[in-house]
Amino acid sequence: MCDTCGCNITPGNRHLAYKPVNGGTSAISVLKKLLAHNDDQAAHNRAHFDTRGILTINLMSSPGSGKTALLEATIDALKDEFRLAVIEGDLETENDAARIRARGVPAYQITTGSACHLDAHMVHEALHHLNLSMVDILFVENVGNLVCPASFDLGQHRNVTLLSVTEGDDKPAKYPVMFRAADAVVLSKIDLLPVLDDFDPARAEQCLRQLASTVPLLPLSARKGQGMAAWYDWLRSELAAQRARVSAGQTVKPYIQPDGARLHAEVG
Amino acid sequence: MHELSVCQALVNQVVEIAQQNSAHTVQLITLYIGPLAGVEPALLVSAFPLAAAGTVAASAQLVIEPQPLRVHCQTCGADTEATPNRLLCGICGDYHTQLISGDELMLANLELIT
Numbered sequence A: 001m002c003d004t005c006g007c008n009i010t011p012g013n014r015h016l017a018y019k020p021v022n023g024g025t026s027a028i029s030v031l032k033k034l035l036a037h038n039d040d041q042a043a044h045n046r047a048h049f050d051t052r053g054i055l056t057i058n059l060m061s062s063p064g065s066g067k068t069a070l071l072e073a074t075i076d077a078l079k080d081e082f083r084l085a086v087i088e089g090d091l092e093t094e095n096d097a098a099r100i101r102a103r104g105v106p107a108y109q110i111t112t113g114s115a116c117h118l119d120a121h122m123v124h125e126a127l128h129h130l131n132l133s134m135v136d137i138l139f140v141e142n143v144g145n146l147v148c149p150a151s152f153d154l155g156q157h158r159n160v161t162l163l164s165v166t167e168g169d170d171k172p173a174k175y176p177v178m179f180r181a182a183d184a185v186v187l188s189k190i191d192l193l194p195v196l197d198d199f200d201p202a203r204a205e206q207c208l209r210q211l212a213s214t215v216p217l218l219p220l221s222a223r224k225g226q227g228m229a230a231w232y233d234w235l236r237s238e239l240a241a242q243r244a245r246v247s248a249g250q251t252v253k254p255y256i257q258p259d260g261a262r263l264h265a266e267v268g
Numbered sequence B: 001m002h003e004l005s006v007c008q009a010l011v012n013q014v015v016e017i018a019q020q021n022s023a024h025t026v027q028l029i030t031l032y033i034g035p036l037a038g039v040e041p042a043l044l045v046s047a048f049p050l051a052a053a054g055t056v057a058a059s060a061q062l063v064i065e066p067q068p069l070r071v072h073c074q075t076c077g078a079d080t081e082a083t084p085n086r087l088l089c090g091i092c093g094d095y096h097t098q099l100i101s102g103d104e105l106m107l108a109n110l111e112l113i114t
């Protein structure tokens, strides 16, 4: 048995193995979130939004699930009702921001290079390229990826996760971290349901509820204009809620960082 | 994968704490990671040497303590074990549950050599 390389440490005895600590070394209890620095920046971003009464929504999904198409339809329907702006996250191209700008809404493109997610620092940088005094709802279209974006708070108030019916109806079970983080789940491209025999919306909802998620599931087709009214109503009610919070001096974070970790941290 | 970003955040925190404690070497880093943290412990371990290279944590041993996944039922009040894609109450089966533990992504302890 070797006491230096850790080869004899098991989950059962690990807590004994490293105590007591010898002279010259000191053990420090930290109990801090690994992404605390990102979270601080996210809180700063959120304060930017709150002082201006902006509702910020983070859109997440697999690549090709229709985030940009949903934004385009939303802009066409709501741009006279609300002042909208978009931050686009993409690995390489400017294409998505160009599609948004073509509809008369300010958009800033973050090209992440190799990073598979946006973080709070990238979003903060982007905020300095947008005139926030002219915005009611800011959409952040995250990099298409059902894993990494869920771990990084950007300062948004709400997360919306899209699940296209061209993907599997068991995606919520396969990507629980992402779907748990959603404050609303959009079931997109439902106009294709008649030609797909292997996607059952009821099963998708069942997988979502098994994650203890009580959030709204909004089936829609941005291309065919089906189910859009419920999405717009959700946006209107979220903006009203955000304005009520702002006038009460309060803010809100997405469901993404729930009570478990916080309680755990306070105990320590 | 985002595990490298997470490792860089970890190393930044560790280096900061080492400096505050005037330590020249970090010997051991213990993390608490729950099944719903959104990171793969194995990927974190393999990304760590890359993120730690050239810092006081370069030779540190990274120990990951998995955390149990437990939920509290808002309907019947029971606290039970759960799995990442089935966070239902283990007693009554209801989905109105709250996570008590299992999404931790925390730096728990450090052993420093001063």
Ligand SMILES: [Zn+2]
Pocket: B073, B074, B075, B076, B077, B078, B089, B090, B091, B092, B093, B094
């Ligand atoms: Zn119960």
